Amino acid sequence: MTPAMKTMDNALHGGEHRLDIRIYFEDTDAGGIVYHANYLRYAERARSEALRSLGVPHAQMVEVHDRMFVVRHAEIDYERPARLDDLITVATRVRRVSAATVTLDQMIRRGDETLVRIGLRLACVDRAGGRASRLPADMRAALVRMHEAGVPGGETGDGQRAVEGD
Numbered sequence: 001m002t003p004a005m006k007t008m009d010n011a012l013h014g015g016e017h018r019l020d021i022r023i024y025f026e027d028t029d030a031g032g033i034v035y036h037a038n039y040l041r042y043a044e045r046a047r048s049e050a051l052r053s054l055g056v057p058h059a060q061m062v063e064v065h066d067r068m069f070v071v072r073h074a075e076i077d078y079e080r081p082a083r084l085d086d087l088i089t090v091a092t093r094v095r096r097v098s099a100a101t102v103t104l105d106q107m108i109r110r111g112d113e114t115l116v117r118i119g120l121r122l123a124c125v126d127r128a129g130g131r132a133s134r135l136p137a138d139m140r141a142a143l144v145r146m147h148e149a150g151v152p153g154g155e156t157g158d159g160q161r162a163v164e165g166d
Contacts, residue, residue, distance in 0.1 A: 012053050012146070014149050015093060015147060015148070016150055017050035017091070017092045017093075019045065019090045020089050021045070021090060022086075022087055023082050023086045023087075032083055032084055033081035034081060034083070039108060039118070040076070040118075043092075043118050046091075047106075047120075050092045051139075051142075054143070054146060064136075065136040065139075066126060066127050067124050067127060067133050067136060068125060069124060070130070072121045072123040073119075075119040076116060077118075079114055079116060079117070080114070080115045086110050088110050088115065089108070091106065092105075094143050094144075094147035095147070096147075097135070097140060097143045097147060099134050099135065100123060101122060101124070102121070102124075103119070103120070103122075104119070104120045105117075105119055106118040106119075
């Protein structure tokens with residue numbers, strides 16, 4: 001099967017969620033490569049699908065808990081470009097969960113080749129005033145489960161605890 005015919009993936013694999021995305025004309029610039037800001041859009045789409053796969057979609061967070069995530073911090077490292085008709089995979093891993101924030105690592109790949117690395121810290125805020133708010137218990141538990149499925153011993157690799165107190 002050629003890469004252009006590969007079946008699309010949108011599923012949890014242990015502690016990693018993977019979302020496949022096809023690159024279309026609308027995603028590229030005049031040079032035929034993906035416009036840099038689109039990688040952040042792909043990462044957002046993958047985060048939304050990861051939450052949906054965990055059974056706690058964004059809509060539920062807003063409608064039931066009157067809270068939402070905002071990006072508090074983002075780091076992005078562009079290593080190689082994606083091109084028209086590429087099938088890329090956005091892999092999302094939970095690195096750390098605290099009472100009101102979630103730290104994620106996202107990697108965008110084409111096959112085994114890493115294209116982009118993204119590190120994010122998301123803050124949970126109340127919808128009305130945008131003030132920091134504790135993660136809803138169901139969402140926090142789902143994120144902790146995702147993290148623990150991917151990292152033996154619950155460590156982050158940087159000497160810090162991955163799950164911080166309630």
